[in-house]
Amino acid sequence: MDQQRTEGGTDRRILERISEMVEAERGLRAALAAGRIDQSTEHRELKDIEEQLDQCWDLLRQRRARVDVGEDPDGASVRSADEVERYES
Template identity: 65%
Template sequence: MDTQTSGSTDRRILDRIGEMVAAERELRDLLADGRIDPESEQRRLRELEAELDQCWDLLRQRRARADAGDDPDQAAVRSVEEVARYES
């Protein structure tokens, strides 16, 4: 297992999370400015939240594998439905 490659993969996941958080803020600003309707904002927020949940889940899987001495690259993105079950 190449820890540098693993770290760069984790960094990419964290960067994507940051992008999605910024997109959430932008949606809220668009709504506040009246440049997007509430239904569109809510639909896109739900999509972003689902993808965020998947990214956080993948990052947790990777970290758990690394902590256990396993290959974090064997972690895989789980479906939105599967991730939602873990959060319930």
């Protein structure tokens, strides 16, 4: 597969999703600072976003690794948050 494919549609959508989640993190921190949410709400929602971010980054790494070895990047799949967390420890 060529690099253009991975930088095209699917990878671009993954990167856009990552950007959206980073903005959501900023929004949560701003909401906490402004007193619109409490700390437990911020913590719970941040944990969920962080898990999703880890999964997106993992998927992107899988796709790029597959391209590097000449495999189809579409063979990569989203792994569970637990599995991704074990790899990052």
